Amino acid sequence: MSDLSHDARTGTVVARIPTSTPEEVRDVVARAAAAAPAVAAATPAERRLWLVAVADAVQDSPAAAELVRVADRETALGEARLTSELVRCADQLRFYGDVGVEASYLRVTVDHATDTTPDLRRMQVPLGPVAVLGASNFPFAFGALGNDTGSAIAAGCPVVAKAHPAHPQTSALLATVATTALADAGAPEGAFGLVAGFEAGEALVRSPEVAAVAFTGSQRGGLAVWRQAIERDVVIPVYAEMGTVNPVVMTAAAAARTEEIAAGFVGSFTLGAGQFCTKPGLLLAPAGYDVPARVAAALQSARPTGWLLTEGISSAYGSGVAELVGAGAEVLGRVPGPAEGWSADATVLVVAAADLKPGSRLLEECFGPVALVAEYADQHELTEVLEALQGALAASVMSAGAEDPETPHLVGVLAPLVGRVAVDDWPTGVAFTWAQQHGGPWPATTFPSATSVGAAALDRFTRPVTWQSAPASALPPALQEDNPWRLPRRVDGELMT
Amino acid sequence: MSDLSHDARTGTVVARIPTSTPEEVRDVVARAAAAAPAVAAATPAERRLWLVAVADAVQDSPAAAELVRVADRETALGEARLTSELVRCADQLRFYGDVGVEASYLRVTVDHATDTTPDLRRMQVPLGPVAVLGASNFPFAFGALGNDTGSAIAAGCPVVAKAHPAHPQTSALLATVATTALADAGAPEGAFGLVAGFEAGEALVRSPEVAAVAFTGSQRGGLAVWRQAIERDVVIPVYAEMGTVNPVVMTAAAAARTEEIAAGFVGSFTLGAGQFCTKPGLLLAPAGYDVPARVAAALQSARPTGWLLTEGISSAYGSGVAELVGAGAEVLGRVPGPAEGWSADATVLVVAAADLKPGSRLLEECFGPVALVAEYADQHELTEVLEALQGALAASVMSAGAEDPETPHLVGVLAPLVGRVAVDDWPTGVAFTWAQQHGGPWPATTFPSATSVGAAALDRFTRPVTWQSAPASALPPALQEDNPWRLPRRVDGELMT
Numbered sequence: 006m007s008d009l010s011h012d013a014r015t016g017t018v019v020a021r022i023p024t025s026t027p028e029e030v031r032d033v034v035a036r037a038a039a040a041a042p043a044v045a046a047a048t049p050a051e052r053r054l055w056l057v058a059v060a061d062a063v064q065d066s067p068a069a070a071e072l073v074r075v076a077d078r079e080t081a082l083g084e085a086r087l088t089s090e091l092v093r094c095a096d097q098l099r100f101y102g103d104v105g106v107e108a109s110y111l112r113v114t115v116d117h118a119t120d121t122t123p124d125l126r127r128m129q130v131p132l133g134p135v136a137v138l139g140a141s142n143f144p145f146a147f148g149a150l151g152n153d154t155g156s157a158i159a160a161g162c163p164v165v166a167k168a169h170p171a172h173p174q175t176s177a178l179l180a181t182v183a184t185t186a187l188a189d190a191g192a193p194e195g196a197f198g199l200v201a202g203f204e205a206g207e208a209l210v211r212s213p214e215v216a217a218v219a220f221t222g223s224q225r226g227g228l229a230v231w232r233q234a235i236e237r238d239v240v241i242p243v244y245a246e247m248g249t250v251n252p253v254v255m256t257a258a259a260a261a262r263t264e265e266i267a268a269g270f271v272g273s274f275t276l277g278a279g280q281f282c283t284k285p286g287l288l289l290a291p292a293g294y295d296v297p298a299r300v301a302a303a304l305q306s307a308r309p310t311g312w313l314l315t316e317g318i319s320s321a322y323g324s325g326v327a328e329l330v331g332a333g334a335e336v337l338g339r340v341p342g343p344a345e346g347w348s349a350d351a352t353v354l355v356v357a358a359a360d361l362k363p364g365s366r367l368l369e370e371c372f373g374p375v376a377l378v379a380e381y382a383d384q385h386e387l388t389e390v391l392e393a394l395q396g397a398l399a400a401s402v403m404s405a406g407a408e409d410p411e412t413p414h415l416v417g418v419l420a421p422l423v424g425r426v427a428v429d430d431w432p433t434g435v436a437f438t439w440a441q442q443h444g445g446p447w448p449a450t451t452f453p454s455a456t457s458v459g460a461a462a463l464d465r466f467t468r469p470v471t472w473q474s475a476p477a478s479a480l481p482p483a484l485q486e487d488n489p490w491r492l493p494r495r496v497d498g499e500l501m502t
Numbered sequence: 503m504s505d506l507s508h509d510a511r512t513g514t515v516v517a518r519i520p521t522s523t524p525e526e527v528r529d530v531v532a533r534a535a536a537a538a539p540a541v542a543a544a545t546p547a548e549r550r551l552w553l554v555a556v557a558d559a560v561q562d563s564p565a566a567a568e569l570v571r572v573a574d575r576e577t578a579l580g581e582a583r584l585t586s587e588l589v590r591c592a593d594q595l596r597f598y599g600d601v602g603v604e605a606s607y608l609r610v611t612v613d614h615a616t617d618t619t620p621d622l623r624r625m626q627v628p629l630g631p632v633a634v635l636g637a638s639n640f641p642f643a644f645g646a647l648g649n650d651t652g653s654a655i656a657a658g659c660p661v662v663a664k665a666h667p668a669h670p671q672t673s674a675l676l677a678t679v680a681t682t683a684l685a686d687a688g689a690p691e692g693a694f695g696l697v698a699g700f701e702a703g704e705a706l707v708r709s710p711e712v713a714a715v716a717f718t719g720s721q722r723g724g725l726a727v728w729r730q731a732i733e734r735d736v737v738i739p740v741y742a743e744m745g746t747v748n749p750v751v752m753t754a755a756a757a758a759r760t761e762e763i764a765a766g767f768v769g770s771f772t773l774g775a776g777q778f779c780t781k782p783g784l785l786l787a788p789a790g791y792d793v794p795a796r797v798a799a800a801l802q803s804a805r806p807t808g809w810l811l812t813e814g815i816s817s818a819y820g821s822g823v824a825e826l827v828g829a830g831a832e833v834l835g836r837v838p839g840p841a842e843g844w845s846a847d848a849t850v851l852v853v854a855a856a857d858l859k860p861g862s863r864l865l866e867e868c869f870g871p872v873a874l875v876a877e878y879a880d881q882h883e884l885t886e887v888l889e890a891l892q893g894a895l896a897a898s899v900m901s902a903g904a905e906d907p908e909t910p911h912l913v914g915v916l917a918p919l920v921g922r923v924a925v926d927d928w929p930t931g932v933a934f935t936w937a938q939q940h941g942g943p944w945p946a947t948t949f950p951s952a953t954s955v956g957a958a959a960l961d962r963f964t965r966p967v968t969w970q971s972a973p974a975s976a977l978p979p980a981l982q983e984d985n986p987w988r989l990p991r992r993v994d995g996e997l998m999t
Contacts (some may be wrong), residue, residue, distance in 0.1 A: 424968065
């Protein structure tokens, strides 16, 4: 059995990558389980060294060039985009290493004994082997060595990644680079492993040794993985980050800059051939400013073209656009994609706000370069539409600037629906910083309290344990009285940095 | 339809408490949903005032006396225990209010814009109405006004509690006291509500407006609630804290104090008629010191007696003990309970370590005053038993003191299995402090990263949201640049207290 590596620009098979047999999956998982105590026992600084070694290795010239070449052939995302994504991937690995070393994620809390309470010391401990089912659309930043892998290793968990069928050769190359770099850096064998193939992915999620799953992809795929996990004897957390319609609301005063907003909207929803999980799928614009037509004009003027990642995505895109039309949307503009390969027509649809009802297909994601524009007559109609929306990863308000009186209210209404609300920024673009939140209410994710990007991404792979009245010899270094690792701690209720 | 209030000491019905109709459940939930924005928008200091008002009200003399009287009749836990539990309940409410005001739970994180990243500001926001399905065994501390209710309100969420069928009249009284106190303190109507009856509980969990569930009770009950929640259109988190066999391991050197340990073990497993979720259900003792017989002797000498909470618990206890015997355990000592009511025979069973295999009934909880003692021949046999254990809330090591060379290894082996590992303390007794962890790996809980006691209990009822490039007017006070609430924050990666 093989994963087929295709050239997305032509649709032809360029390589066959063997998938993992059940025995191979068991073997990779067993190695991860065997490595787990050593990965957990390593200091955050040691784990940062490993991550830096992987980061350096993927950025090393021959490897980087080969990775970009292979990934570009498999994804057609373009060398420029992939080159910068590879830098991001490496920088992310370093960032998670730094977050681990800063060590607030351990949440060390010490309560000395009192007359009525015992000595209690609490910290986060690693969960154990993590299965990473990466994204199609970011082979580097959200792939086998993406945010999930970086944050899991930083938090002390071995990772078994599954190769993505949209870029199996890239995945295998990344794994080779990582495995070599980790070995050279002295990481335990099994700290990182890769399996390939659909059945291997399911076997991975069902493996008793696997303690958590991180998934990035479609709602259908994410919920399938979540169902596998809740059928286990020991249910494990599935952090599935799934695609959503990320709404953008334009205030009335923002109509003064419709041209700029229309161009920005087109740029955002066609970025990466519309294959961003934060793609703005719906623009809600005040009626009376001809916004739909101006978005269509902006599309014609930008003439974005590109390929989708796989034949499956390409065919789902075609039927998805047809479903949106069937549900009442009307094609307002279309730019045909390239003649060959898995190309996609960039498409703007217009829809009546009254048709945006709870449960409508119009309010579900269509992966690819398509977006809806709807005009709202007044605040009442806008509120009705916003109440119909599903949970989403992100939302934006496009305003007339900092003094726009509508912004506070709209931000307040959108925040409960999303993980991130932006003002005068497009939802695409997810910086990896301390304050980032890449997640959101069900069904944007299966775990609304988690983030898959940013410093808090480590939290997903730990759980708290409290040591009660334990002698110094039985305490982990992080909990010892003299604080040998010099960690930020809370002692007797007081935060100490 | 009514919940029947029984006198546990006689088994007779002493009152009938009407259960909620479907319309009444809808009404209570609708009021909670209507209150949610105001509860969320209140400052932590305002919410602390509400919680203090409730705490003061339950401790107010006539109310306190009536609560203890009614609860003692329904639970037979005794006035002394219930009087101190009521104080604990009130102190917990105050504690969660204080934790809210300290406000680290908001995890305010501010990243100023850089050349490559936008201004990002992240904080935790309340989830919305929380359903609280409290415990049978602690009518006050884990009941309608227990840890779950206190931490949910402190975190900004309205609560709808379900009356427990083991103490419906106590639940109703608590709700009346709380509702009056909250109204007097100026809390929004709907900040707290109560429903009664089995069907009402299920309707509550399935209500679209309910955003999270906190449950304390049996594994069977907790998993049933969890299943209801994962069948919803919008799946919500269920924080179910369920009963477990909390293992106690005695080191070889600790044999020198077998008598003290035997007496302590009996005291711990018969506390509250063995109805603690942290009851030590299994003592693993070194062979050759006659520990089982000495535990049996300690039981005869202590002669603990008491009643179980309900007829159902009483009958499950009888069949549970029979199942343990059927699975290979042998009765080594038994102290008959009182002749009348839902009494229970306190029982010590001995079992061969070799019979403690994964999946055995011997490794599942039996709620009530029963515990197993098993002797291990050597470290190898001990390790095999420990590897067979399910996840648990707590575990203890009984040692020969701080210098016992076995302690560090045993603590290290037990920590991955539990939420809390104690040394020379019994697992019963769960202080509510900053460093407490009351939770544990599946199936001890459905949510191993959560705690239902201690400062981190608030975390269960919030999720993060990031504001990106938002003008000051659209930011919540906690995120504003001048930090008007003087909160601990992380700014540009640096922790500031």
